[in-house]
Amino acid sequence: MKRAGGPIFYAVILVLCLPLVSAKSTVSLENLVRLEDGDLGLEGAAISPNGEVVVAHGADSAIFLIDPEYPENNSRLQPQVDSILYDSSFHPGSRSALIVGEEGVVLRLLISNNSVERVGGTLEFGNTDLFAVSWNGDGSWAYVGGESGWIWRIRSIAEGELEAIPLEGRGESDVNGISCISGLRVCVISSSVDGIGIIDENHRISWIGAVGHPWVDVVCPSVSQASCVCVSTDLTI
Numbered sequence: 001m002k003r004a005g006g007p008i009f010y011a012v013i014l015v016l017c018l019p020l021v022s023a024k025s026t027v028s029l030e031n032l033v034r035l036e037d038g039d040l041g042l043e044g045a046a047i048s049p050n051g052e053v054v055v056a057h058g059a060d061s062a063i064f065l066i067d068p069e070y071p072e073n074n075s076r077l078q079p080q081v082d083s084i085l086y087d088s089s090f091h092p093g094s095r096s097a098l099i100v101g102e103e104g105v106v107l108r109l110l111i112s113n114n115s116v117e118r119v120g121g122t123l124e125f126g127n128t129d130l131f132a133v134s135w136n137g138d139g140s141w142a143y144v145g146g147e148s149g150w151i152w153r154i155r156s157i158a159e160g161e162l163e164a165i166p167l168e169g170r171g172e173s174d175v176n177g178i179s180c181i182s183g184l185r186v187c188v189i190s191s192s193v194d195g196i197g198i199i200d201e202n203h204r205i206s207w208i209g210a211v212g213h214p215w216v217d218v219v220c221p222s223v224s225q226a227s228c229v230c231v232s233t234d235l236t237i
Contacts, residue, residue: 033071035064043086048094048111049182055097055109057085063099063107065114079116081105086131092139092182098154100130100144106154106162120154124164132178136185143167143187143199145175151189153203169205171197177217181226188228190215196230 041059047068048054054066061081067073085101088109099107099116104127106120130146141153144164149171157163171194178199180187185201195211196218213232220228231237 033074035066035074036076041084043084044088046088046090046097048090048097049092050094052094053111055088055090055099057088057099057101059084061085061101063109063116075114077109077114077116079107079118081107081118086129087133087177089134089142091135091142092137098133098135098142098144100133100146102129103127104130106130106133106144108156119156120162120164124154124162125150125152131174131176132189134178134180134187136180136187137183138185140185141203143178143180145178145189147174149173149175149191149194151175151178151199151205165203167199167203167205169207171195171207176215177219177230179218179220179228181220181228184226186226188218188220188230190218190230190232 040062042056043058045054045056054068056064061079061083063077065075083102083105085099088097088099090097095111097109099109104121104125107116108119109116128146128150130144132145133142135142141155143151143153145151151167151170152164154162154164171191173191173193175189175191177190178187187199189197192214195207195209197205197207199205213236214234215230215232218228218230
């Protein structure tokens with residue numbers, strides 16, 4: 001997105017993400033499929049852009065690959081780490097996904113052979129718990145957010161190596177959600193206290209308001225509209 005279009009886009013995001021309604025609704029579930037018996041401690045899930053696979057993850061480093069059309073077709077992967085895995089994001093090409101978690105853990109899932117490798121850790125992120133990850137629209141960078149407002153842009157630069165650059169202008173509260181708009185190099189941040197922010201194509205953060213609400217996640221689901229939905233624990237959308 002060009003700089004000249006920034007204010008218009010920010011206004012759209014602001015209108016959609018400011019506390020306009022209270023979220024109280026009923027959801028009906030049918031045809032449930034159990035991955036395993038008992039509480040798996042799942043923290044999140046992501047579907048590939050081509051719609052062919054879902055990755056779910058959570059406590060004890062558990063990772064599940066699920067066929068979204070036939071969810072009874074699923075398998076469990078067990079990477080060689082011992083962490084809670086909080087968030088995941090598929091690369092726009094659908095061939096890999098990043099998964100982030102406790103104490104700076106970053107994993108790469110390769111769909112071609114269902115393998116998982118560790119690509120980031122304390123060297124890049126210290127012991128920061130990482131709560132959010134999202135690839136930007138063209139897959140050139142992924143953004144990772146976590147405790148105390150930390151946000152990095154990351155990418156692979158060599159076999160098994162990760163480039164991680166902290167972003168300037170971050171807040172001080174936990175970054176709980178990052179979501180990027182398909183086809184654009186623009187992403188939205190949700191934080192515990194600092195409100196809602198925008199990351200532009202030059203990796204600059206602009207905070208646009210809604211300060212004080214405990215925002216827990218943001219989703220930019222549409223491929224045809226530059227719109228995002230932010231949710232908070234006080235039932236604000």
